[in-house]
Amino acid sequence: MKLIDTLQFASGSLRGSPTRTLLMMLAMSIGVAAVVVLTALGEGARRYVVNQFSSLGTNLVIVLPGRTETAGIGPGLMSGQTPRDITLDDAEALLRSSAIKRIAPLAIGSASVSRGALNREVVVAGSSADMLGIRHMSMAIGYFLPVGGLHDSTSVCVLGNGIRRELFGKEQAVGQWVRLGDRRFRVIGVLASQGESMGLRTDDLVIIPVAAAHQLFNTSGLFRVLIEAKSRDAIEQAKKDAETILVERHGGERDVTVITQDAVLQTFDRILGALTMAVGGIAAISLAVAGVLIMNVMLIAVAQRVKEIGLLKALGAPGNQIRLLFFTEAVLLSVIGSMAGLVLGYAGSLVIGQIYPSLPVSPPWWAVLAATVTALGTGILFSVWPARRAARLDPVAALAGR
Numbered sequence: 001m002k003l004i005d006t007l008q009f010a011s012g013s014l015r016g017s018p019t020r021t022l023l024m025m026l027a028m029s030i031g032v033a034a035v036v037v038l039t040a041l042g043e044g045a046r047r048y049v050v051n052q053f054s055s056l057g058t059n060l061v062i063v064l065p066g067r068t069e070t071a072g073i074g075p076g077l078m079s080g081q082t083p084r085d086i087t088l089d090d091a092e093a094l095l096r097s098s099a100i101k102r103i104a105p106l107a108i109g110s111a112s113v114s115r116g117a118l119n120r121e122v123v124v125a126g127s128s129a130d131m132l133g134i135r136h137m138s139m140a141i142g143y144f145l146p147v148g149g150l151h152d153s154t155s156v157c158v159l160g161n162g163i164r165r166e167l168f169g170k171e172q173a174v175g176q177w178v179r180l181g182d183r184r185f186r187v188i189g190v191l192a193s194q195g196e197s198m199g200l201r202t203d204d205l206v207i208i209p210v211a212a213a214h215q216l217f218n219t220s221g222l223f224r225v226l227i228e229a230k231s232r233d234a235i236e237q238a239k240k241d242a243e244t245i246l247v248e249r250h251g252g253e254r255d256v257t258v259i260t261q262d263a264v265l266q267t268f269d270r271i272l273g274a275l276t277m278a279v280g281g282i283a284a285i286s287l288a289v290a291g292v293l294i295m296n297v298m299l300i301a302v303a304q305r306v307k308e309i310g311l312l313k314a315l316g317a318p319g320n321q322i323r324l325l326f327f328t329e330a331v332l333l334s335v336i337g338s339m340a341g342l343v344l345g346y347a348g349s350l351v352i353g354q355i356y357p358s359l360p361v362s363p364p365w366w367a368v369l370a371a372t373v374t375a376l377g378t379g380i381l382f383s384v385w386p387a388r389r390a391a392r393l394d395p396v397a398a399l400a401g402r
Contacts (some may be wrong), residue, residue, distance in 0.1 A: 004284040025337040027290035028379065032341025032371045033348060039367035040349040041278025049268045060261040061227040061238050084255045085221030088150045088210065088262040093249055094227060097241035099234040104131035104226040105150060107213040111181040115205055116169045122163060124180060124206050126213020134228045142174040142189030145209055153211035157185040161193045180206065181216050225385030235260055280367050284374055290376035294330060326383055334379030338372045
């Protein structure tokens with residue numbers, strides 16, 4: 001038989017049993033769609049985390065108080081000691097490095113912001129003028145924190161756009177006074193809306209000078225120090241210099257952790273990439289289930305088509321031709337089921353993307369390819385036994401229906 005004849009015969013057999021064909025195609029398409037949707041979710045989570053860290057800044061190095069060991073536990077935690085604070089003087093000393101372009105110390109706390117009878121609890125960030133450039137923030141109106149020494153505790157603040165809207169409505173906010181805790185601050189600027197970054201909404205943020213934050217929260221330590229290296233090539237040098245400077249200032253004790261943005265990104269990328277492959281592998285199990293269904297249904301089909309097979313063999317069709325007919329049926333089922341599964345998978349990914357617009361859901365190309373190849377391989381593999389059984393039938397007994 002020619003290839004076109006084989007395809008026509010196989011497709012005719014599939015059309016002759018629409019219920020059986022539909023069940024096998026449905027099983028295969030669900031398996032492929034599950035792989036596509038789950039890997040799309042995993043890839044979306046990976047891209048979301050990468051985008052969140054990328055929005056933190058460029059050429060970024062982050063200094064944290066306390067030493068993080070390989071087990072993820074600071075040495076002072078087990079002994080009950082708290083890590084030594086990073087002070088403003090420590091932060092200023094980092095500028096001695098030739099690899100460091102600028103720094104932004106960060107003190108975080110919460111306080112009640114009020115204007116007249118309006119008040120609410122907000123996150124307050126104490127920092128410096130360089131935070132605007134390091135974090136790639138932008139202003140909607142007014143100015144950011146004034147340029148000056150880190151120890152200047154000027155009573156000025158920059159409001160997130162959401163806070164400005166709640167406290168002032170359509171009124172002009174710049175130049176007005178608000179109360180943070182027990183202190184009054186003059187509004188000098190309003191941040192442009194920038195959504196959420198690493199779980200912190202800039203719309204709901206109030207930024208004040210870091211020294212003013214220390215006074216407001218009655219503390220002297222820093223939550224983080226953000227460092228911008230002079231270039232991408234200078235990131236590692238900036239990290240080494242920061243560690244060296246702080247170890248010297250802390251009496252030779254390594255009680256800080258210095259991490260680079262790239263290192264954090266690579267770690268999350270590896271973890272979420274492995275997670276994506278894992279969920280894709282779990283979903284691929286459904287393709288094996290679909291393969292078992294194909295095998296069982298095709299075994300039943302062999303029993304139902306004994307006379308047809310016997311007639312083909314009586315007309316001179318060799319065993320390998322009978323096997324090829326069943327293989328062709330399995331391939332057609334797998335191809336049609338795979339295509340339907342890809343359509344369902346992409347449609348599911350699109351729906352999830354509409355429901356969660358912040359999650360960049362998109363199935364990776366390797367998952368789409370792997371799901372298609374696995375579906376085809378599974379369909380062919382599980383058709384071997386039914387095809388061999390059909391090829392071994394005795395033509396006389398088959399014609400007699402035995």
